[in-house]
Amino acid sequence: MIKVVVCGALGRMGSTVGRLVNESSDLELVGGIDLKEGSFYGVEVVDSTRIGTFLAGKKPDVLIDFSAPAATVATARAAAAAGTALVIGTTGFTPEQRAGMAKSIEGAVPAVISSNFSIGVNIFWKLVREAARMIPGYDIEVIEAHHRYKKDAPSGTAKTLLQILDEELGVREKIYGREGMKERGREIGVHVIRGGDIVGDHAVMFSGNFETIQLSHRAYDRAVFAHGALKAANWVVGKKPGIYSMYDVLSLK
Numbered sequence: 001m002i003k004v005v006v007c008g009a010l011g012r013m014g015s016t017v018g019r020l021v022n023e024s025s026d027l028e029l030v031g032g033i034d035l036k037e038g039s040f041y042g043v044e045v046v047d048s049t050r051i052g053t054f055l056a057g058k059k060p061d062v063l064i065d066f067s068a069p070a071a072t073v074a075t076a077r078a079a080a081a082a083g084t085a086l087v088i089g090t091t092g093f094t095p096e097q098r099a100g101m102a103k104s105i106e107g108a109v110p111a112v113i114s115s116n117f118s119i120g121v122n123i124f125w126k127l128v129r130e131a132a133r134m135i136p137g138y139d140i141e142v143i144e145a146h147h148r149y150k151k152d153a154p155s156g157t158a159k160t161l162l163q164i165l166d167e168e169l170g171v172r173e174k175i176y177g178r179e180g181m182k183e184r185g186r187e188i189g190v191h192v193i194r195g196g197d198i199v200g201d202h203a204v205m206f207s208g209n210f211e212t213i214q215l216s217h218r219a220y221d222r223a224v225f226a227h228g229a230l231k232a233a234n235w236v237v238g239k240k241p242g243i244y245s246m247y248d249v250l251s252l253k
């Protein structure tokens with residue numbers, strides 16, 4: 001059995017991951033980490049200041065993290081020191097935080113990092129890349145919608161979409177929302193919606209004269225991300241140290 005600790009255990013994603021690990025036959029839930037101590041699915045949740053001694057005592061094979069950017073940087077450092085593999089789903093890192101995290105991981109432990117663990121979104125990313133290659137002249141708008149509690153904007157998934165478009169088309173200016181009088185240029189429009197309990201919607205519109213192609217993905221339940229994270233946890237244990245993506249896990253490269 002692969003032993004799992006969840007960081008952000010008491011949050012929306014962490015508790016979903018905990019439930020699915022608890023129900024899984026090949027993974028064993030051995031603990032959680034959050035800002036406050038408590039318990040979930042019959043195991044202890046410790047406060048994050050105790051992460052070092054907790055990992056040394058529980059000896060998990062993998063730590064799954066869905067918490068907050070600064071927390072994840074510290075968690076990655078502690079997991080790397082403990083030799084624990086990582087699955088990181090947190091989004092909203094600054095470039096400095098991302099670099100700090102990579103420095104802890106490289107040469108120490110294997111880690112799967114993805115802004116979206118759903119299988120459908122990983123396929124959607126590939127389709128968007130393909131479309132951008134085929135119709136580079138079309139106008140592009142990226143739209144995403146999430147629940148009212150989501151703090152980072154645009155979403156990590158939308159940022160990955162923008163990165164894919166930049167890789168295929170060259171870096172274009174991004175316009176975040178539109179207001180006032182301005183003619184459209186070669187920019188990419190980015191539109192963010194926050195409200196209610198929307199789990200996660202993303203769309204990319206490619207518009208030419210007389211037609212629009214719209215590629216989109218809708219998540220109905222956050223269990224879809226948790227299922228992908230569990231798949232990544234099963235895959236990452238025993239891999240060589242370094243940073244991997246869901247494309248590696250799903251053999252989509």
Ligand SMILES: NC(=O)c1ccc[n+]([C@@H]2O[C@H](COP(=O)([O-])OP(=O)(O)OC[C@H]3O[C@@H](n4cnc5c(N)ncnc54)[C@H](O)[C@@H]3O)[C@@H](O)[C@H]2O)c1
Pocket residue numbers: 007008009010011012013014033034035036048066067068069070071088089090091092114115116117118152156222225
């Ligand atoms: N990659 C994906 O597929 C995917 C999918 C959904 C959400 N996310 C991301 O996962 C993250 C969490 O999302 P959520 O909706 O569960 O948020 P949430 O606010 O419900 O949960 C975050 C949890 O992290 C805890 N936390 C904060 N600081 C901490 C620290 N220092 N140490 C330990 N725990 C700490 C919070 O107390 C909270 O319980 C966000 O960054 C979100 O964008 C990623």
